[in-house]
Amino acid sequence: MSNEIIRVQYAAKPETNVYQQAEGGRPINKILLGTWAGVVKDDGRERVRVITAGPDGWIRRNELRDNPGLKIFFVDVGQGDGMLVETLDKRLLIDGGPNTNLRRYLRGYQYSYILRKNERVRIDTVLVSHFDADHYNGLIALFNDEQFEFGTVYHNGIARFHNLKRERPAGYNTDLGKMDNDLLSTTFSDINDARNMLQAGGLQAMFRRFLEAVVNAHDQGRLDSLSRLTTQQATVPGYEKDKNLSIEVLGPVPKLVGGQVHWPWFGDSSHTRNGHSLVLKLNYSEGGQQGKTVLLGGDLNTEAEAYLIQHYGNSNPFMVDVAKSCHHGSSDFLVEYMDRVKPFATVISSGDNESYAHPRAEAIGCAGKYSRGERPKVFSTELARSINSAGDVLYGMINCRTDGKQIIMAQMKERRTGADIWDSYKI
Ligand SMILES: [Zn+2]
Structure with a gap:
């Protein structure tokens, strides 16, 4: 039988059955909403023949659609965050984890x-929530990988300098730069700033390697641009309100002094750089309907959440259908903030063998308590990760899929029973 693809379609049901036969029989596999299926035979009958990433077979034609919708892959990067986001025409990375998991x-x-x-993989947009190793170290090898090319790399504009003051550029009294009266005035944005900072020296080693990788990829024509992202832009460029996928920028919120971006100091360096994480609200809709929403808030902490609540006052842009738990399920959160987000489902991205005890019991408890719906869902990459009976490590990917009308969350079962491979939920 010819395996020439006559059209590309995508699964339309939360779990779409793949059958072995054109008629009758039990399904041999189930693929999630939005999963790719190459149609190789369509003779007008109820089922069409498809090739898939799993076993090939037959799918009901009315269970396929032409648009994959929005797919978010919360990749199990261990202690850190790394997400791949795909739509029909865009690929985005939001953070890159501490290690090679995402790249692998x-x-x-x-x-x-x-x-x-032998083609290059294009990632249209990279969003770095903040410059802590568990969010960006994994991106360095990816930027250096000549089989990948990138559009714009967005970041919060807060650089990392040497731990020792004498090693930093003159006048930088913190490892984030110059701070006066609880306002950090050192910030950067584009490739020219990156070049200047590399020239000036005094950078923290990993951050220097990151900037070098960005500049090298740019010089090789594999990376378009570098840019600071703050609430001065309402949405991420290219993801405006009229697009199927719009991305609202809810943070970081800079203080403008003489028109220049400054950052409120949140007590120490770690709280300041975490607290000014990118806070992104993804809204996916097709055909102007209301759509489904996902909030990704990096490593916000108590001080940052209080600052954001004060900034937004009586308006609450934070309420969404699905939220990533901030800071890997740390205890450093405000109940009032969680109560504003009030998702139906929460995803916690964290690792084993770390000293923070992420996710903390109270973060898991509050994620459930401050949710909407009778049966809130809390997912954890760390819980989803396991070892099967053959001794293989099953990485704890958490999947979020939506076509704008329905939104589902799913993780793979540790062991499949026939076609039953997914632990999935309609949200
Ligand atoms: Zn982190």
């Missing part, structure tokens, strides 16, 4: 079909 996932699985053709 992209190379070895998600985009192996592109690399096999």
Whole structure:
């Protein structure tokens, strides 16, 4: 039988059955809403023949659609955050984790079909929530990978300098730069700033390697631009309100002094750089309907959440359908903030063998308590990760899929029973 693809479609049901036969029989696999299916035979009957990433087979034609919708892959990067976001025409990375997990996932699985053709994988947009190792170290090797190319890399504009004051540029009294009267005035934005900072020296080693990777990729024509993102932009450029995927920028909120971006100091360096994480509200809709929303808030902490609540006052832009738990399920959160987010489902991204005890019991408890719905869902990459009976490590990917009308969350079962492979929930 010919395996020439006559059209590309995507699963339309939360779990779409793949059958072995054109008629009758039990399903041999189930694929999640939005999963790719290459149609290779359509003779007008109820089922069409497809090839998939799993076993090939037959799918009901009315259970396929032409748009994959929004797919968010919360990749199990261990103690850190790393998310891949896909729509019909965009690929985004939001953070890159502390290690090579995300890159290995992209190379070895998600985009192996592109690399096999010897083509470059294009990531349209990269959003770095803040410059802590568990959010950006994994991006350095990816930027240095010549089989990848990138559009714009957005970041919060807060750089990292040497721990020792004498090693930093003159006048920088903190490892984030110059701070006066609880306002940090050192910030950067574009490739020219990156070049200047590399020239001036005094950078923290990992941050220097990050800037070098960005500049090198740019010089090789594989990376378009670098740019600071704050609430001065209402939405991420290219993801405005009229697009299927719009991304609202709810944080960081800078203080403008003489028109210049400054950052409120949240007690210490760590709280300041975490607290000014990018806070992004994704809204996916098709055809002007209201859509479904997801909030990704980096590593916000108590001080930052109080600052954001004060900034937004009586308006509450934070309420969403699905939220990533801030700071890997740390205890450093405000109940009042969680109560504003009030999602139906929460995702916690964290690792084993770390000294923070993430996710903390009270963060898990509050994620459930300050949710909407009778049966709130709390997902954890750390819980989803396991070892199967054959001894393979099953990484704890958490999947979020929406077509704008329905939104589902799913994780793979540790062991499949026939076609039953997903632990999935309609939110
Ligand atoms: Zn973190």
